[in-house]
Amino acid sequence: MTDYRAPLDDMRFVLQEIAGLGRIAELEPFVEATPELVEAVLEQAGRLAAEEIAPLNQLGDLQGSVFQNGVVRTPEGFRAAYRHYVEGGWNALPFDPEYGGQGLPWALASAVSEMWNSANMAFALCPLLNMGAVELLQHHGSPEQKASYLPKMIAGEWSGTMNLTEPQAGSDVGAVKTRATPAGADGSYRIVGQKIYITYGEHDLSENIVHMVLARTPGAPAGTKGISLFIVPKFLPNAEGGPGQRNDLRCASIEHKLGIKASPTCVMAFGDDGGATGFLVGEENRGMEYMFTMMNNARLAVGIQGVAIAERAYQQARDYARQRVQGRALGSKDPAPVAIVEHPDVRRTLMLMKAQTEAARALAYYTVAGMDFARAHPDAGERRRRQTEVVELLTPVVKAWCTDLGVEIASLGIQVHGGMGFIEETGAAQHYRDARINPIYEGTNGIQALDLIGRKIARLDGQPVRAFAAEVRAFVEGGNGGGTASDLPAIRAALGEALTAFEAATDWLLESFARDPREAASGAGAYLRALGTLAGGWLLGKGAEAAAARLAEGTGDAAFLSAKLVTARFYADVVLPQVAANAAAAAQGAGSTLALAEADF
């Protein structure tokens, strides 16, 4: 069993100094997000996460969710924890107040979501999927649909799921075969088909489960242009709005997975007895378009899972390194053994974990905050700018880069433990197993890289990424503002070098995409990694600047602020050189990546 403590100081620092929560709270819809309220939310969420949800993490992994006779039982304690989560109003945080939401900024909701996911990623997946369903209905549901589903789903009494994947339709959602046939005068449809990999497709946490299902209507065009979106509830709402008649859908089995074992991953069978009743959302054949409206949000949420698992792995490794005594201090005459945190290689590993986790958090919150600005800023140009240059551009980077880091950091966490890390009871191995799903679901990281170079860069002639680079350049050239700390010039210099390499890769990307998208795509993964690494370094640099300014003023916790400078400097010294390596790999590798005949693999 391992402890988790919400890193409130780090979260506050990022929210305030990097994500701009203060400015968000000045925007009209968010004026209730006063510093006092924010503080109360963070502290209370931290308490629930640490005291009730985190202690269920290892037990949940051991017991797993269990499938029997069509019923899924979540592990011991999950039902009570979920009830407390709902009763505390936690599910409603960022949603529309008209339907019972609290209307708080997404930036704040993301910090809170990080806590649930650090505490227990398998548990937190239920609200995460529900969030996607709520987003869809908020944007595209009819007034009646909103009225009948949103209050329950926003409260968390009902949970939502996303039903996209079928055996032949994974990354290629357009290959979906599930059929939806108009079923009569009430406008409902009969849904028949099988879906796989449905997270929390069946479970015992909420009284109803609202499936958002992609299916094809008769005569629909082939591919993504012929996909419609349906609400297919487990229980049809009755006259009182409660769960009524059981719908014709069932969980056929759950998967035996590497990780997140407490979270049931279901094969869902719709319409075995003639057809499940489904209700069209919006118009026919526009399902994919609707999905995109919630995709940014869901992808950012998965990116935050990457941050969350990295944080949890880091805390555990750090605590172990402080407590485990082994070997004398290097270069010391004293034969007494010391805590392994004293050993330089362990320290390097912890710093890699810490610095990259903080960078990933900074980028994730910054991007999520972009959603708040893009929605609520009074200036239309600024809204548009935030939407394209921050949210759209960086969402695939947050999803892919943060989740790759989650895996790498969980692996480092095992290493810090030595042999103990390989023993399941220690708990470090669970993070390594759990983390591994994040680069896969909600669009594999390869899909994110394609999204980045295609829709977000090439299609816009590179404008958003040029604007991003200009912001980094402005920071690099921003003088030594923020006090006398000598780390800042070094950070700026390292960022400047990385940026130059990245800009060359961007030139290559735009040229090669125009010449042959296959060539550009062969370097997309490395390019995305370069962008994430650079962006993380830039935001740590901004944090360092703010920390230096506060140190110079003499305000705040000096040790905490100094650590921010050290961490940003470490990242600049040790991590930022990877930007040039990845930029070069992207720009140089197309020929040799594509050269081999298929038979020669």
Place this chain on the structure above:
Amino acid sequence: MTDYRAPLDDMRFVLQEIAGLGRIAELEPFVEATPELVEAVLEQAGRLAAEEIAPLNQLGDLQGSVFQNGVVRTPEGFRAAYRHYVEGGWNALPFDPEYGGQGLPWALASAVSEMWNSANMAFALCPLLNMGAVELLQHHGSPEQKASYLPKMIAGEWSGTMNLTEPQAGSDVGAVKTRATPAGADGSYRIVGQKIYITYGEHDLSENIVHMVLARTPGAPAGTKGISLFIVPKFLPNAEGGPGQRNDLRCASIEHKLGIKASPTCVMAFGDDGGATGFLVGEENRGMEYMFTMMNNARLAVGIQGVAIAERAYQQARDYARQRVQGRALGSKDPAPVAIVEHPDVRRTLMLMKAQTEAARALAYYTVAGMDFARAHPDAGERRRRQTEVVELLTPVVKAWCTDLGVEIASLGIQVHGGMGFIEETGAAQHYRDARINPIYEGTNGIQALDLIGRKIARLDGQPVRAFAAEVRAFVEGGNGGGTASDLPAIRAALGEALTAFEAATDWLLESFARDPREAASGAGAYLRALGTLAGGWLLGKGAEAAAARLAEGTGDAAFLSAKLVTARFYADVVLPQVAANAAAAAQGAGSTLALAEADF
């Protein structure tokens, strides 16, 4: 269930063109290793690995070894497979013919060992540990000890284990507390103590288990200078040389692990009933010194496990990518879905897996071949040179770099599978779990990095690494020998750049080690990574040169040889840029790595 096929063409290529097996076979002790014999060994081992041992891999993971009432039962099929392995004489391959060994080169034995480990790493650990014990006895056993243990252990009828670790003595072996008290006229000792993490400490594959145990005799000096080595057999040999009286030792429990579940990891209790009978190897207090004689070998063997798991993961991902049809070809008008191997990002992932696996294999076999030359070369200077500049210098690199790559490549293997990769039945996840032990055992990779910078570099004023760099430089400047292929100049140029960065890091390393070993140690991991990446690229470059020469001559399989050029070129384009990044990280990071107060983590 997934298939494995021994990559015989790749193995032959590395053995011949990179490791110099032809020249090894000209050395006196190895004249029996004719091309025909080598071919027969590789083919037959490949068959046993693919047909009998590999099919047990997933089953072994599912069932695990089971502990009950002091007895450990290995999974179904393991006993029969082990019997066939012994009957085929496979265990005896590299050992002393005087005791029944076949005296074949270690280079060849390593290729064969790669096969067992690709097929089933948990199974192959039993012979791997036995090998360490045999090595110890071959070098340090008395004639009587050799006569009574080696024939059985070399045959594999008895297996050996290494008993080093205790709860308080992991990386710090000097903290061992197990006691050994002289027990009477026969010169035996009574051994009392507990050992943990003992791989195959108890099992049902062999008729006896010979534990090599580190313990302290009365009045021994503190630390590593007071440790002695004992033979402590499960059954004391009887008058006929068979297993006789049961010794006072037992398996107290086995661990519940992330991976290699078929391989029992035992807590061993020695002397619960007064003391286990042990026999001193060599002299008292020289146990650690003896351990070092087998350590190179064991560490190389673990490095080869890294290669093996990477190969297995690669084969599985490649096969899946060829067979899984999903999405249309990028830039194509044809809406028909294609095999995902067509998609550039999947191709990039497969190339990363393939190129790095081949580089790791090249470095591992090359280093192991160094042992053959160091032992058998007629020229004493050349023997010494191979020992210091190849075996000693590169052993920690093979151990750490190849095993880190094993983990990373297994992770990429999951990614290629998408959602399927996270489902245990697919088998890709098992490699990711199994691979994770390799960076930990047989000296953590952090310990390897310290060994590299301390014993292998700084203590020798950098001579071996300078000699290594000079060899790489000679290759870089070696003109465009080997035909007209345009890839070779590009490979040389990339290596030249990487080498320059690496040499700067070496300068930094030597200076900083002299100034403050903590500073040097803080960059040791990144420096090791740079060295491994560079060395792998150099050897792939040598392979490419040989392939180009053969293509120019018109001998050999042109498609295979061309693929070698492409793969080396890909590595140069995409992987080699990491050398400069790691070199910079090592040289720049000391200050920020060590700056944080312990409380500020």
